[in-house]
Amino acid sequence: MATESLEDKIRRHGNVADMLRNAPQGAYDYPMRSEYSNWRDEQRAWKETAVLFDQSHHMTDIYFQGSDVKRLFSDLGINSFANFGRNKAKQFVACNYDGYVIGDAILFGLEDDEYSLVGRPVAPNWVAFHAETGDYDVTVTRDERTVANNGQRLTFRYQLNGPATQKIVEAAAGGPLPRIKFFNIGDFEIAGVPVRALNHTMAGAPGLEFTGLEIMGPSAHAAEVRAALVAAGKQFGLREGGGRAYPSTAIESGWIPSPVPAIYTGDAMRPFREWLSANSFEANASIGGSFVSDDIEDYYTTPWDLGYGHMVKFDHDFIGRAALERMADQPHxxxxxxxxxxxxxxxxxxxxxxxxxxxxxxxxxxxxxxxxxxxxxxxxxxxxxxxxxxxxxxxxxxxxxxxxxxxxxxxxxxxxxxxxxxxxxxxxxxxxxxxxxxxxxxxxxxxxxxx
Structure with a gap:
């Protein structure tokens, strides 16, 4: 028996907005310990000292490798890829053919011919669909989030945020860190384990001072790296953060994490809906709140709605470009x-x-x-x-x-x-x-x- 697709599910249900409004799925799942101390002090830590969050489980990681990897992402992303490559990172944003946001995720340039896209499943799935069905010399390796993964994850990922971050990581590394520009990636070792770190926040101080690092490495060495960070952090007031405090970071920082993906309508998007399973995240996400419409397109967003207007770059051709050019000078x-x-x-x-x-x-x-x-x-x-x-x-x-x-x-x-x-x-x-x-x-x- 053929596996039911998202397109099949929509046809069976009839109205997409009603299907999602009554879907049983609750808030996004963060499979991590709920609290290590208490969520109030864990929140306070990223302002006063530092907090360590284990991001190894809740995000979908998909690896793309091959000679066409840069062309693949350039064809799909609103972002410019003119200077993208090894040890670069960016918040990747993809739109549909009408200029509405499908999703966003963090893109890591691991090598010039190997990228990793990390985040909620929608944007990684969209890119994987094109890599597998389009004319690209790209191989796809999926590392599903823990709730959809029966095996061990490939990579551990620890996020440290707060003014003491640099001191903690330098203590764990046993010396000064390499200079890493904002949203670039650096290489060093912790507890003898080679790791890579994304600088995703930066304090306004002389020189380069880290206030946020996302440290990643092979999952087999997760325990020793974490132990080294926790031990180094004791003198600086480091707190481990749990699943109650973690999603509140988005509210303070300004990230809207779950825009409705603009995939549920339009003939051009049908192949993607047919590629997605009825068990996929996109087929089971829910919408809620006091705003109600029977037209799912009323929930779609543009890059400007989400604060991504500055990322739209018309220096390359990509899906949705013509529509975004028409929208650019319109009210948002x-x-x-x-x-x-x-x-x-x-x-x-x-x-x-x-x-x-x-x-x-x-x-x-x-x-x-x-x-x-x-x-x-x-x-x-x-x-x-x-x-x-x-x-x-x-x-x-x-x-x-x-x-x-x-x-x-x-x-x-x-x-x-x-x-x-x-x-x-x-x-x-x-x-x-x-x-x-x-x-x-x-x-x-x-x-x-x-x-």
Whole structure:
């Protein structure tokens, strides 16, 4: 019997938006220990000392090797690849033929002819599809995230963030680190194990100072590298971070992690939907929140909506280029931060837990996402001006905040908006949704990070 594809599943269900809105999948899975101390101190650590997160399990890694690897990525990415190669990295963004985002992931240039794409499964799957079905001299090696992998992962991946990062890693390495430019990769050793490290944050200090490194190496040596980092970090206040604190890093840093992939409609995307299994991540992702449309394309995003407009480079031909050229000078939504009103937020939390009668939607702590792709209405004077997409509490903010995509003309610092919390008509059939009534929370808009 032939395996059912995503295209088959869509045809069987009928309406894609309804299929995803009622999908049982909850928030994205982080298969790591939930807390090592407590999530409040783990959050505080990336501002005051440093935190170590084990990223070895929750992301899909796909390796692409061959003479055409650069052409493959250049054909698919909105990014420029003019200077890309060994020990380079970038946030790779792919769009469909109409210019809407399929997904993003971090691209590592391991060698000039070998790249690794790491992130949620959508963008890696899209590139693998083209590598396997297109005219490219590229071999594909999949290293699935732990929840889809019955064997040992190929690579360990440890992320250190915080002002003490450089001192900790130098202590573990036994000496000064090589100079690594921002979003470049360096080579050195920890505990005698050759590792590579991506510099993904940089402090504004004389010279080059690391405040964030993503260290990777062969999984067989994961334990000794981790032990060396933890031992070196004791004198600098290093904390190990768990699965409760980890997703809140995206809220503070400004990454919207789960835009709805623009793959579910259009004849041009049908071959990809036929290639994807009905058991794939894309076929089982869920959408939720107070924004509801029966047209899945109303959930699609452009690079500008997600803060990726500066990455669009027309120095090469790629899928979606013509559409993005038409969009470039049009009005866009803008990625912003929303600082939620403390009293309103407390009232929703209290109303979800105490008393009899109708309850508001429960806000989980520290991250209140209950679906793969949250979409809550953002209103000004009862007019829809955008969508809140990723919400939670961090001690560094001192309250609840979220990322949102707001019509550019309303993206004004200090503007007050309202966020509609909860789903209409008591909520969908997702098991992560209890029966509830909707509520509104006031919030103040910020166009830059609020911590």
């Amino acid at each position: 939504r803008r990625k912003v931060w929303l600082r939620w009103n403390d009293e309103d937020t407390a009232a929703v939390i209290t109303g979800s837990l105490f008393g009899s009668g109708d309850h508001t939607k429960y806000l989980d702590i520290p991250v209140s996402n209950y679906t793969t792709g949250p979409h809550d209405q953002v209103l000004i004077d009862d007019q829809l001006v955008g969508l809140s997409a990723n919400a939670g509490y961090t001690v560094n903010v001192g309250g609840w905040s979220s990322l949102a995509m707001v019509d550019d003309k309303y993206a004004v610092d200090g503007a007050e908006v309202k966020i509609v919390i909860g789903e209409p008509n008591g909520g969908t059939s997702k098991p992560t949704v209890e029966r509830h009534v909707q509520a509104t929370i006031r919030a103040v808009l910020h166009t830059s990070q609020i911590v």
